[in-house]
Amino acid sequence: MCGIVAYIGRRPARPILLEGLKRLEYRGYDSAGLAVFNGSIAIAKSAGRVSVLEQKVNGLGGFDGTIGIAHTRWATHGEPNDTNAHPHTDDVSKGHGIALIHNGIIENYGVLKQYLEEKGHTFNSDTDTEVLTHLIGELYDGDLEAAVQGALREVTGAYAIAVICNEQPDVLVVARKGSPLMVGVGKDEYIVASDSSAIVAHTTQAFTLDDYTVAKLTRDSFRTTTVDNVPLTPQIRELEFDLDQIELGRFSHYMEKEIHEQPDSLRRCLKGRTDTREGQVVLGGIAEYARDLVKARRIIFVGQGTALHASMVGEYLMEDLAKIPTEVEFASEFRYRNPILEDGTVVIAVSQSGETADTLAAITEAKQRGALTLGVVNVVGSTIARDTDAGVYLRVGPEIGVASTKAFIGQVMVTTLLATFIGRRRFLSADYVSQLLTSLEALPDHVEKALQLSEEIKDATSRYVERENWLFLGRGHNYPVALEGALKLKEISYIHAEGMPAAEMKHGPIALIDDGMPVVFVATKNSQYEKVISNIEEVRSRGGHVIAVATEGDNAIRKVAEEVFYVPDVPEPLQPMLTVVPLQMLAYHAAVLRGKDVDKPRNLAKSVTVE
Numbered sequence: 001m002c003g004i005v006a007y008i009g010r011r012p013a014r015p016i017l018l019e020g021l022k023r024l025e026y027r028g029y030d031s032a033g034l035a036v037f038n039g040s041i042a043i044a045k046s047a048g049r050v051s052v053l054e055q056k057v058n059g060l061g062g063f064d065g066t067i068g069i070a071h072t073r074w075a076t077h078g079e080p081n082d083t084n085a086h087p088h089t090d091d092v093s094k095g096h097g098i099a100l101i102h103n104g105i106i107e108n109y110g111v112l113k114q115y116l117e118e119k120g121h122t123f124n125s126d127t128d129t130e131v132l133t134h135l136i137g138e139l140y141d142g143d144l145e146a147a148v149q150g151a152l153r154e155v156t157g158a159y160a161i162a163v164i165c166n167e168q169p170d171v172l173v174v175a176r177k178g179s180p181l182m183v184g185v186g187k188d189e190y191i192v193a194s195d196s197s198a199i200v201a202h203t204t205q206a207f208t209l210d211d212y213t214v215a216k217l218t219r220d221s222f223r224t225t226t227v228d229n230v231p232l233t234p235q236i237r238e239l240e241f242d243l244d245q246i247e248l249g250r251f252s253h254y255m256e257k258e259i260h261e262q263p264d265s266l267r268r269c270l271k272g273r274t275d276t277r278e279g280q281v282v283l284g285g286i287a288e289y290a291r292d293l294v295k296a297r298r299i300i301f302v303g304q305g306t307a308l309h310a311s312m313v314g315e316y317l318m319e320d321l322a323k324i325p326t327e328v329e330f331a332s333e334f335r336y337r338n339p340i341l342e343d344g345t346v347v348i349a350v351s352q353s354g355e356t357a358d359t360l361a362a363i364t365e366a367k368q369r370g371a372l373t374l375g376v377v378n379v380v381g382s383t384i385a386r387d388t389d390a391g392v393y394l395r396v397g398p399e400i401g402v403a404s405t406k407a408f409i410g411q412v413m414v415t416t417l418l419a420t421f422i423g424r425r426r427f428l429s430a431d432y433v434s435q436l437l438t439s440l441e442a443l444p445d446h447v448e449k450a451l452q453l454s455e456e457i458k459d460a461t462s463r464y465v466e467r468e469n470w471l472f473l474g475r476g477h478n479y480p481v482a483l484e485g486a487l488k489l490k491e492i493s494y495i496h497a498e499g500m501p502a503a504e505m506k507h508g509p510i511a512l513i514d515d516g517m518p519v520v521f522v523a524t525k526n527s528q529y530e531k532v533i534s535n536i537e538e539v540r541s542r543g544g545h546v547i548a549v550a551t552e553g554d555n556a557i558r559k560v561a562e563e564v565f566y567v568p569d570v571p572e573p574l575q576p577m578l579t580v581v582p583l584q585m586l587a588y589h590a591a592v593l594r595g596k597d598v599d600k601p602r603n604l605a606k607s608v609t610v611e
């Protein structure tokens, strides 16, 4: 949902800003822009990708300064065109030469715009952001920091902003509420960005801004305050981030790379968390709350998209292993439907980015109602990670591809560990847990084996890739996997796909099945295998073509399925982390075969920081 980067220092700002934008492009990519002060503020903007902006700006003079701001946009208010691209400026005729970039939404922009128009301001764009620029301009009285603080006291909504001004060319002011923002601290320089990927090439020292914090940066000093000008002391920490993690290497796309990283992601996620000898799970992040978790009377998972699907697997696991009544809710629905949270309710937020606005709002609501909140989050130090009472990190490394892959199996792995951690303290014997953990530790090797199916899956996919409607079906623990397979296919290849419990098909969706329609079944050997086979027969007798994910050695399934992708046999509760892999590869190959932009699908952004 928009990426922002800003620089003040002694080096040329332009290459640092453009490089930063490329790192952040996964956050939004419908238009981009930058502003650099070089005697006066020069601005370049363009609809389209950062590469378009780069070509434009590299052919222009006036961008050689050492302070600047840059933005890559995911449109909310106003179509993606040059005018609506950021930076925005204050009133051209009576302004102070203020340029601003913004990630978030100014919710009360309507009334503010009316107020400013009555004061004689003229607006150029259709964005909510421009209102903030004019408001800062209206309040500016020779002190940019004070004007930003004053303006932010008037706005409602979410923002991460960076502001520069012709009249104070040695000052960069940044602020944040609800949208992420981090300040990298270098020698005589600061690099501000939506996340650390745009910072680590320059420095590993950084601090995260808290909500309602404003930072004033000059080349050799900074100060942070609240919007009411109360001084704050941020904690500077070492960023744990290896640049190799965000390079493509031998892969064509981040999604492909991240699918193939999954065995290692799982190994990292498991490291130090399993004590197979003692039959114990070790989760330092929640140890303090172990007693509350053991006594929990109800668990509610909240998340969106892929994180919701992982939560659905979590529901099965929690009830199976910990025997605690568990539900899953779209975070967006939970927040607004006045949920009843009795004593002993634990709300678990599942999120790769840790910044998803809906999930964050659900956690805020749960906390207000007295629930214990946990985060199952990938990005270290993200807002959800900080706003929950405790949590467990995924440790799967940065996920850049918009389509979530390694985060899904990380989320499922962490919920498995959580359920086992609680279950062991309630009903599970040390022997049972020992065996389960042994199976968990073997899982990365099984995933590695499943990845060898890639060419076979590509070949099979090519036979169906022209079909516009697909079904994904599964039962039990594999039902959320069917949902996830359908989501992957639709979001990157724009094929219409629906996922559902296999048994639900005959209650309506079976009407869709016509000659040759691809129907993907997760049909591994487990307690519901026979029932899935019956559902396969129902599809076949109506002309559908069956693509099955099956267990190695199941030769019988070849008689009822056109295509079979075999995965190793693992215990039923652990199957989702393996069965999802062929479906991720299927979606990836379908998108590539259809010539789509796999890592930057249309209309999407990696982290959804608006409601």
Ligand code: M6R
Pocket (backbone or CB within 6 Å): 304, 305, 306, 307, 350, 351, 352, 353, 354, 355, 356, 359, 402, 403, 404, 405, 487, 488, 491, 606, 607, 608
């Ligand atoms: O960062 P989060 O895990 O909170 O994101 C939630 C969803 O926006 C995300 O999973 C989305 O559905 C992915 N694009 C799916 O691939």
